[in-house]
Amino acid sequence: MLSFPVQIRITQSNRASASIANVKFMDHQQQTHYDFVSQVFHWVTAMLVLAAFILGPEHFGRLIKQGVDPATRIDIVWHETLGVFVLVLTVLRLIWAALRSGTPQPLMSPWMQITGKLVHRALWVLLLVLPLTAWLALASEGIPLTLLGGLQIEQIPLVNASGISALTDWGDLHQLLGDAILWLAGFHAAAAIYHHVVLKDGVLKAMLPR
Numbered sequence: 001m002l003s004f005p006v007q008i009r010i011t012q013s014n015r016a017s018a019s020i021a022n023v024k025f026m027d028h029q030q031q032t033h034y035d036f037v038s039q040v041f042h043w044v045t046a047m048l049v050l051a052a053f054i055l056g057p058e059h060f061g062r063l064i065k066q067g068v069d070p071a072t073r074i075d076i077v078w079h080e081t082l083g084v085f086v087l088v089l090t091v092l093r094l095i096w097a098a099l100r101s102g103t104p105q106p107l108m109s110p111w112m113q114i115t116g117k118l119v120h121r122a123l124w125v126l127l128l129v130l131p132l133t134a135w136l137a138l139a140s141e142g143i144p145l146t147l148l149g150g151l152q153i154e155q156i157p158l159v160n161a162s163g164i165s166a167l168t169d170w171g172d173l174h175q176l177l178g179d180a181i182l183w184l185a186g187f188h189a190a191a192a193i194y195h196h197v198v199l200k201d202g203v204l205k206a207m208l209p210r
């Protein structure tokens, strides 16, 4: 006797969860735009990386040898502040990327999809590794990191003791990766414009507000 109402309840809840699953599936299929938070992260990061690149300190080693204190050079302080900001934003952005419900999946040939994914992965890696190599460069030289507002972070003592500083010239590596991110982002931007102008699909629009 008791089984009848119980069965109805089970059937209704099954239907409800099936329709929730359907809605989620359709949402994912029809998602045409990145969510607003992902868009803000993307464009703010792109602007910060460009600004950091423009302010990249030339002849840093020579300045240090001449006894110039990097904390007195506003371009260097801005460069380091922007770079640290990029690192903080990238960590928050990765957390957001893990939590969001999905990203648009525009139809395109498999090789384009694979290339797109590889380029995104490489950009994510560079966004994390670039500031870290800079920090290792400063720590290897025993130079504190100076941020806007006069905030100084002393060198990491462990870096020298562990021999990490002797592994490579971290400053040279940082410069190389700084150039690499600009080239890769340039290629990535050119591909987005090609999608928009030639293929006329929704790839670029996906990263723009509706």
Ligand code: HEM
Pocket: 048, 049, 052, 053, 056, 057, 058, 059, 060, 061, 079, 080, 081, 082, 083, 084, 086, 130, 131, 132, 134, 135, 137, 138, 145, 170, 171, 172, 174, 175, 178, 179, 181
């Ligand atoms: C998105 C982040 C960053 C980009 C795109 C970037 C880019 C660059 C580039 C292109 C150079 C070479 C400049 C030239 O030779 O003309 C450079 C040098 C340098 N950057 Fe960055 N940078 C970033 C983050 C940082 C951060 C977070 C710091 C500090 C913690 C920093 C500190 C330095 C230092 C000290 C140099 C001189 C390195 C040397 O010559 O030994 N950078 N950066």
Ligand code: HEM
Pocket: 034, 038, 042, 045, 046, 047, 049, 050, 097, 103, 104, 116, 120, 123, 124, 127, 181, 185, 188, 189, 190, 192, 193, 203, 204, 205, 206, 207
């Ligand atoms: C330093 C500059 C840039 C960096 C580091 C960068 C990085 C990235 C990353 C990591 C993603 C994946 C986003 C996510 O999963 O949330 C992405 C997507 C995207 N970016 Fe950029 N980007 C830069 C500049 C640009 C520029 C200048 C454009 C356009 C002219 C652009 C257009 C796009 C588009 C359309 C997508 C979505 C593509 C897709 O879903 O296949 N990006 N970008």
